[in-house]
Amino acid sequence: MTNHSSIRLRPAVPADAAAIRDIVRAAYAKWVPVIGREPLPMRADYDKAVAEHPFDLAVEDDRIVGMIETVLAEDHLWIENVCVAPQAQGRGIGRLLLELAERKAIEGGRAELRLLANGAFEANVSLYKRQGYIVDREEPFMGGMTVYMSKKLAGSTAV
Numbered sequence: 001m002t003n004h005s006s007i008r009l010r011p012a013v014p015a016d017a018a019a020i021r022d023i024v025r026a027a028y029a030k031w032v033p034v035i036g037r038e039p040l041p042m043r044a045d046y047d048k049a050v051a052e053h054p055f056d057l058a059v060e061d062d063r064i065v066g067m068i069e070t071v072l073a074e075d076h077l078w079i080e081n082v083c084v085a086p087q088a089q090g091r092g093i094g095r096l097l098l099e100l101a102e103r104k105a106i107e108g109g110r111a112e113l114r115l116l117a118n119g120a121f122e123a124n125v126s127l128y129k130r131q132g133y134i135v136d137r138e139e140p141f142m143g144g145m146t147v148y149m150s151k152k153l154a155g156s157t158a159v
Contacts, residue, residue, distance in 0.1 A: 007093060009100055012055035012067070014047070019064045020055060021046040027083035034120050035144055041081050053080060056100055058093050068097040070104060076150070077105035079115035098131050102153060111153050119145035 012020060024046070028039045049055070049069065058066035065088035069080040079101055084093045105113050117124050119138060125147055129135075133149040140146075 006060050007058050007065070007096060008060075009096070010057055010059060012050055012057050014050055016055070016057065016064065017046040017050045020050065020057075020067055023064055023067060023085050024081065024083055026086055027089075030086070031118070031121055035118060035142075037142070039118060041083070044081075049080075054104075056097065056104075058084070058088075058097060060088070066093040066097055068101055070101055072104075072108045072110065073114075075110065076112040076114050077101060077108060077110045079113060082115075094127060095131060098128075102151075105153060112150055113153070114148070114150045117147045117149065119147045125149075 021044075024041050024044070028042045031039050032042075053069050053071050055067055055069045057064050064085070066082075066084040068082040071078040071080055079098075082094060082097050082101075084091075084097075101113055105111070113133075114136075115128065115133070117128065118141075119125065125135075128149050128151075131151070133151045136148045136150050138145050138147050
């Protein structure tokens with residue numbers, strides 16, 4: 001079992017935008033040769049995104065090792081982005097961030113989480129499936145396939 005005692009979660013502040021951009025670029029860099037271009041999260045304006053959406057950070061020894069960006073939609077919690085620094089991958093930090101999203105959905109009165117992934121990112125799609133997400137649909141996008149996924153929260157009283 002993974003020990004998360006050294007990881008703490010905290011909301012991001014505007015001053016974290018540059019560190020968030022850096023971790024996103026590092027985490028997604030391995031996918032550039034797979035799809036032949038930078039994934040869209042690598043091109044995002046994180047100063048703007050941090051000002052507009054909630055981000056939660058996984059921090060270890062005062063270093064950001066993971067992040068999740070969520071948006072509370074009318075009938076679900078949208079996961080815009082989740083990633084873990086390459087050197088911290090494989091330790092359960094992604095699962096910890098997804099569990100945080102579930103708590104946020106329940107606190108927000110939402111019974112469902114939704115996200116999308118690039119179909120070429122098989123490890124990511126597999127992680128989401130292991131966490132209980134199902135594939136709702138797939139659509140062609142920029143020469144690849146976008147996989148739309150969702151997870152219903154069991155026992156939620158959200159409407």
